[in-house]
Amino acid sequence: MDELLKQALLYDFYGELLTDHQKEIYEQFILEDLSLGEIARDAGISRQGVHDLVKRCDRTLQEYEEKLHLVSRFLTVKEQIHKIREILDQEPAEDISVLKSEIRKISDEILEEL
Amino acid sequence: MDELLKQALLYDFYGELLTDHQKEIYEQFILEDLSLGEIARDAGISRQGVHDLVKRCDRTLQEYEEKLHLVSRFLTVKEQIHKIREILDQEPAEDISVLKSEIRKISDEILEEL
Incomplete structure (x- = not known):
């Protein structure tokens, strides 16, 4: 499955288990297709910070799926x-x-x- | 829906998000139908301790359902x-x-x- 589709699907199922801050950034990246640089500027954090947050959300959502298999x-x-x-x-x-x-x-x- | 059935259903969906200790005690209560006293004796904790743990698991599983609505x-x-x-x-x-x-x-x- 396409990586972006997989991320969106996992987010649809388990997104509510992320923090509000994580949801805000992750949605901009996955659903609104903004670049790391754009998100970083809007949020007032570094491009690397956004990158790390997105990776952490990916891992968290993937871990929920590995435990629950609901997707x-x-x-x-x-x-x-x-x-x-x-x-x-x-x-x-x-x-x-x-x-x-x-x-x-x-x-x-x-x-x-x- | 019958309370015990509801607990079993929530546990079936979200049980893997509990700790191993919680799972062990909660399963004895929900699935194996042991009494609080029996579980307390086996686990070497107080009857009240088992009661509190079961209530906490109920709340945790219910909170997952309130967020995810997957059940x-x-x-x-x-x-x-x-x-x-x-x-x-x-x-x-x-x-x-x-x-x-x-x-x-x-x-x-x-x-x-x-």
Whole structure:
């Protein structure tokens, strides 16, 4: 997965566990795509300081995922829902009993994940 | 929701953020259903100490949920999957196009949640 997308996803799940200061800086870097220099100027800290803070946030968010695996669980469920969508979109449509049994199977897998 | 079930669910999601000592005691209380007195004897601490530790773990896990809402998101998805199952189990079966459109609608709702 693209590094920036991964960071945004981890932030979406665990961002509230960062401090307000960390959230402010990290959001500017990850979500608003400002440069380290721009963020540093606005926050009145050094470019290196911003860099270190971003790296620390990356590590913290990654550590939450290593402990909780919730992003990974959510992504698995999301993929399975997309599989259901593909089955629904098949043309020509499956026989109704085949369709039901395929969706039932995936929904079982999702419930095991939840 | 039943208090013990809620505690077990929060522990399932966020338990790894507790310390090893907290996990050990909390699991004995929540999952193994030992009494405060039994846990206190095994751990060599007071009954009050066990009580305080359990209460602190309850608060900590609850605070994670207030920040992250991940249990609530998972429960919502779970309910929606059960709705899909109900549609699949309807007898007599719906017309295939109705069935597909109903499941598509719920899967859209799930994707918004993920």
